[in-house]
Amino acid sequence: MLQKLTNALGTNVTIPTTEKQCVTEKANVSEQVIGKYASLYHYIRIQTDETLTLSLEQIEAILGFKLPASALKYRAWWSNDLTHSQAKAWLYADRVVDTVSLPSIIFRKNDKW
Template sequence: MGMPKGDKYIGLTRFLEKSNEDKLTLSFAQIESLIGDSLPLSAKVHRAFWSNTKTHSVAYGWMNANYRTIDVDLGNELITFKKS
């Protein structure tokens, strides 16, 4: 049996829940530090990994924290979130 949806990314969710920023950009390295694990290869090569859909466990977390991804910079490994 797998983890409940979003559990792997709970560190990112908690970070965003505590943030008062309207918009913030995080590097992949910062996100990996928050989750205590490496991001999957798909996060680094597929823009769709960062799409705002609650069917993805990672997106479920940031959307529950009332954020949406608004910019995905795969080349520089940066993700920009905005409060929804």
């Protein structure tokens, strides 16, 4: 149904429907998709613990630049929403933001992707 909707809207999106397609989609995640948050994606992706706690300072060190003021001020910046480029970094790495307790963020494994 979602595929029919995207076709009707004239978008060029393919929705993965099999496990193999999902694995292929995850393997094709590139810096073009994640943008300037790619280093965070790569860091999070190799972590093996069920939860990962990072301070804002650690995240900035991983990224190599300061987070925007909104990340320091608004919890919504950390929402698990693929329309936000920063969220792609953790969502494509099979994590979700579980807890925002500034100045720390807790990411939890999410194997549902």
